[in-house]
Amino acid sequence: MRFTDSFSSDAELPLVVDASRPLHPPSLERAILLTGATGFLGRHLLRELLATRAEPVICLVRASDAATARQRLLPLLSGSWPQRLEVVVGDLAQPQFGLSDLVYRWLLERIAWVVHAAADVNWVKGYRQLRTQNVLATAELIRFCLAAQAHSMLFVSTLAVCFARGVAGRIDEDSNLFNVIERMPLGYAQSKCVAEQLLRRAATVGLDVCIVRPGLLCGDTATGTANTQDVVAALLNRCTHLGLAPDVDWVFESIPVDYAARAICTLGQRQSAGLEVHHLRHPRPRHWRELMLWLHLAGYPMKLIAIQSWLQHAFAREAPAPRATPLLSYRRLFVSSVKADDAQTHPFEVYLSQGQAAICSARTDARLATYNLECPALDASMLHKQTAFFERTGVLPRRPQRPEAALSSVPYLPPGLVAQVEVALSTAARAGLVSSPWHWERLGLDTRDGLLSEAAMAAGHAPPYAGLVRWRVSHAALLDHPGCDLVTKLKAHDQVLIQALINMALMVDTPLGQAFQAQPEVLGMSDVHRREPALYRLAPAGARPYMAPCYGTLEPSEPSPGQAYWGLTLGYLPGRVGHCQRQGGWRWHSSDTLRVLEALGDLQASWLGCGMSQLASRARLCAPLTTIQAQSLGPAWQAMARFSAPIFAASGAPELPALHHHLLHTLPSWWRRYDALPLTLIHNDCNPRNLVLPDDPCARPCWLDWELATLGPAQQDSAELLCFVLPSEASDAWIAHALEVHRRALCAHSGQDISAQAWVAGFELALNRYLLQRLPLYALMGRFQSQAFLPALLSNWLRLKAWSSAIVAGLEGA
Numbered sequence: 001m002r003f004t005d006s007f008s009s010d011a012e013l014p015l016v017v018d019a020s021r022p023l024h025p026p027s028l029e030r031a032i033l034l035t036g037a038t039g040f041l042g043r044h045l046l047r048e049l050l051a052t053r054a055e056p057v058i059c060l061v062r063a064s065d066a067a068t069a070r071q072r073l074l075p076l077l078s079g080s081w082p083q084r085l086e087v088v089v090g091d092l093a094q095p096q097f098g099l100s101d102l103v104y105r106w107l108l109e110r111i112a113w114v115v116h117a118a119a120d121v122n123w124v125k126g127y128r129q130l131r132t133q134n135v136l137a138t139a140e141l142i143r144f145c146l147a148a149q150a151h152s153m154l155f156v157s158t159l160a161v162c163f164a165r166g167v168a169g170r171i172d173e174d175s176n177l178f179n180v181i182e183r184m185p186l187g188y189a190q191s192k193c194v195a196e197q198l199l200r201r202a203a204t205v206g207l208d209v210c211i212v213r214p215g216l217l218c219g220d221t222a223t224g225t226a227n228t229q230d231v232v233a234a235l236l237n238r239c240t241h242l243g244l245a246p247d248v249d250w251v252f253e254s255i256p257v258d259y260a261a262r263a264i265c266t267l268g269q270r271q272s273a274g275l276e277v278h279h280l281r282h283p284r285p286r287h288w289r290e291l292m293l294w295l296h297l298a299g300y301p302m303k304l305i306a307i308q309s310w311l312q313h314a315f316a317r318e319a320p321a322p323r324a325t326p327l328l329s330y331r332r333l334f335v336s337s338v339k340a341d342d343a344q345t346h347p348f349e350v351y352l353s354q355g356q357a358a359i360c361s362a363r364t365d366a367r368l369a370t371y372n373l374e375c376p377a378l379d380a381s382m383l384h385k386q387t388a389f390f391e392r393t394g395v396l397p398r399r400p401q402r403p404e405a406a407l408s409s410v411p412y413l414p415p416g417l418v419a420q421v422e423v424a425l426s427t428a429a430r431a432g433l434v435s436s437p438w439h440w441e442r443l444g445l446d447t448r449d450g451l452l453s454e455a456a457m458a459a460g461h462a463p464p465y466a467g468l469v470r471w472r473v474s475h476a477a478l479l480d481h482p483g484c485d486l487v488t489k490l491k492a493h494d495q496v497l498i499q500a501l502i503n504m505a506l507m508v509d510t511p512l513g514q515a516f517q518a519q520p521e522v523l524g525m526s527d528v529h530r531r532e533p534a535l536y537r538l539a540p541a542g543a544r545p546y547m548a549p550c551y552g553t554l555e556p557s558e559p560s561p562g563q564a565y566w567g568l569t570l571g572y573l574p575g576r577v578g579h580c581q582r583q584g585g586w587r588w589h590s591s592d593t594l595r596v597l598e599a600l601g602d603l604q605a606s607w608l609g610c611g612m613s614q615l616a617s618r619a620r621l622c623a624p625l626t627t628i629q630a631q632s633l634g635p636a637w638q639a640m641a642r643f644s645a646p647i648f649a650a651s652g653a654p655e656l657p658a659l660h661h662h663l664l665h666t667l668p669s670w671w672r673r674y675d676a677l678p679l680t681l682i683h684n685d686c687n688p689r690n691l692v693l694p695d696d697p698c699a700r701p702c703w704l705d706w707e708l709a710t711l712g713p714a715q716q717d718s719a720e721l722l723c724f725v726l727p728s729e730a731s732d733a734w735i736a737h738a739l740e741v742h743r744r745a746l747c748a749h750s751g752q753d754i755s756a757q758a759w760v761a762g763f764e765l766a767l768n769r770y771l772l773q774r775l776p777l778y779a780l781m782g783r784f785q786s787q788a789f790l791p792a793l794l795s796n797w798l799r800l801k802a803w804s805s806a807i808v809a810g811l812e813g814a
Contacts, residue, residue, distance in 0.1 A: 007181050007190070010131065011197040013139045015146060015205070024742040027174065030623045031056040033111045035092060035141070036071055036118030039129055040227040041217060045117055046073065052265060055112060058386045060097060065089060092118055092137035097144075108148045117156040119192070123231050124332045126187040127194075134191035134474065135198070142202045150351065152208040154268035157196055159215040159253075159279060160189035162359045163350045172360040176200070185347035186333075197276075203275040212264045214280040221376045226257070226384025233395045234326035238314050239292070240300045240396050241325075246267065246311075247304040247508070249353045250288040251786075253281050256376050265373050267364070279361035289508075289784040294383050296503060299399035304507050311335060313348075380467075406571040413440075413488060414565050420552025421569045425473060425484060437440075443470045443485070475483045479720040485572035486551060491566055498525045501780075502685065505643075508783050515639035523638040524684075526771065527620035528707040530564040531743035534619040534683075535706050536568055542606025543750075545700050546599060547571055548692075554737065557751040573692045573702055575809035590734065592693060594741050597718060600686070601745025604714045607681035608750045612711055622710045624679065627671045637664055640776035653794035654805045656771075659801070663768050674765040677713035678754065680746075684708040686717035687724045715759065718742045719766040719800070720774070726796040735803055739763060757811050766805035767797060794806055 021555075030050055036042035037059040049057050063069035064723040070087045074385065077085060088107065090097035096104040120133040138155070145153050162171045166181035171177070177184075178197045184190050196211055203209045219226030227233065239245040257265075260280060267278045289304060314327060315335055327334075341596050368374075376382065391395040422438045471486045498520050506513030516523060533553035549571035554589050556565065607615070618621060625633070641664060645657035663670070683690070685708045692702040718739065727734070743759045746752070754762075775797070 010135050010194050014201055015142050018469045019415050030112035030172040031058050031110045033114045034059050035116050042117045044257050046267045048261040056084045060088050063089050068573050093132045111148050114145055114153040119771045122188055127190045129479050131192040135194050138195040139198055145207055157192045157211050157213045160191045165350050170360055171358050185350050198809050209271050209275045211266050211277045212267050214260050214525050216254040217257045219670045220258040221256045224389035228393050228395050231330055237395050242313055243301050244305050244313055245292045245302050247308045248307050251285045251353045251356050252288050253285040255282045259375055282375055293784050300386055366754045368692040389535050413649045417554045424551040438475050441472045442473050486569050487572050488569045490567040494525050494528045508644050512639045512643045519636040522633050532706040540606050546603040574723045593725050596701050597742040598745045601742050602749045604680045605746050605749035611666045624711050627675055630671045637772055643777040644779035651791045651794055677762045679711045680710040680714050681714045684710050686720045714746055715763040715766040718771055723793050725798045760807050764808050767801050
């Protein structure tokens, strides 16, 4: 029999039984049958079922006796749960689970719902080795369900069935992958696919089937307790011992196991008869390189190297025994060679990002949203718990200098900042409320911690929570007051962020990292922890309508990293933050772009009346670079250009590296003109992610995140903004009109007169600086965290540069 015939014949295993379905005797309480309760996921499924369902849960367990099996499960339970737990010892793959006729009949009469989570989860064994536990056992359970009164099964499959070599197109919940089973690189995925096919047949003869395909599972959200025996643990173990990690494009979609159990049980609550299939993925996954950066900064030195070089190191002949190096037991997954499309590939390669992109989970996500189930973020707190657990259990080696950052799921709020906020709110309410407590309730915030903030926490040199948290603050005395929504920001020290960027560069490109070490000022990160609180305190009246209302700032005098906190509390602004983002970039309506450019001119004009030197000193602003200073940074900028060149070319801008090199070669001539442009305070991070547009078109836009603000020409902000949001259909006339809107607003509100010709010339120079200083950093960040907007950003830069250069050349020619 050929291998293909084995799949087909197994998918046709006899399912229909002769026995009529028994009726539940009135004396028997209906129950849930759970398989796999002793497994990593099964333990959490058991807890979830006992916590959310009223029925007893009967666990079918392989053990020497029921008492032994029960003792294995009791540590998982609390309260009255043990009273509703029953254990039956049996073997799923045996006829009638190896039970006597009496016990089997008793189960048939009791069970109302079957949750099948038992499986041999093995990424190396072949299909034939897994057939008994994963296929025959499922067939036996189907026969049980068809004979029982309850006609419903929840089956835990795997997202691995969606990965097959050479399969193109979208794979959604309705996709049946059985026709490409031979292209699946894992015997485990094949065994689950055959089991799914059996369930599809069963659904046609009356069994209600819910199949849930979860992705990789990470530790639970409370303690970080994870599976120390899976491939991820083995991979992390090997990488940390080697100090080397494969430089691969792998989106790490791991979902916390406690959330997975909750989602699986929720999806199993049927909304229709027949067959349902769900893809359980993380909506905000992390990249493999992000995880390696986290480990690197958390005390495990790591270098990203090409995959072939890493494989040679990871599976070297002189490697220790498999027990000492768990990854060696996964050798077949990483080293075996499979022919696909006239090329040799390794099995693991099908699971990289290209394969993940085809998988759709829209229907599942919509269903979970109706139950208000949100997947916990793989944030700094979660990564810290997971890392600490793996270190305690020996998966990761003990760190010689373990960071002392005490991360928790509840962000720390410095008392001084809380006191300022409560005084400000009390004053605003015009009531003497300071003497009695305000109530702080944490709310959700549609954001994710910045990569650099998380890196700072990994290094142990940041506040216990560096990032954003949304709060609703209310007071019992104000019964008719719904509360005030606020956002607190705590910041890491600038030196920590600078070191994080240096480490990022060293991990992927040693010369770039060394250039940053030699000239860190090229990063423009000096004093970023101080700058935003100071600017909110110093902002003139004309600028405040374009900034979030500030209820307090924290600016300690102690400057050392990790010894003090800088932060502020702002009013939460409803509206569209970075709105209209699509795959590949942002697409704004032209009216929104013009609205923001006009507001930008007004905002920048409000700072022109301030003494620039005094403002720079008090707000810790970086002084503009002179031509000599810019030239001195040449080595760092050259390293940035060399590193980003292949990334720019691969992002659809092959002509950009040559332009980049030309600007560096001619820097003295054009930087002198840039240095002579009129100065104001510029936001210097003026992109859609840092803008709030109120739904009311008459309301003013608001700029967030002023950490990088500095002195510079006003066109620097409009150059950056248009690089992000330039409409693809924008004509030359529209670009000219947009810049004119910005210029007129600045001139009208400041009283200064800048000619249209000088304005465009300054805009072109601002584009030059943007290419030198900012775009290569996006290329670096993109190695660790997806920057899907980069191709559109580069394309828009080229378009704006071509337009402005033509205008300037025409003026010079005239």
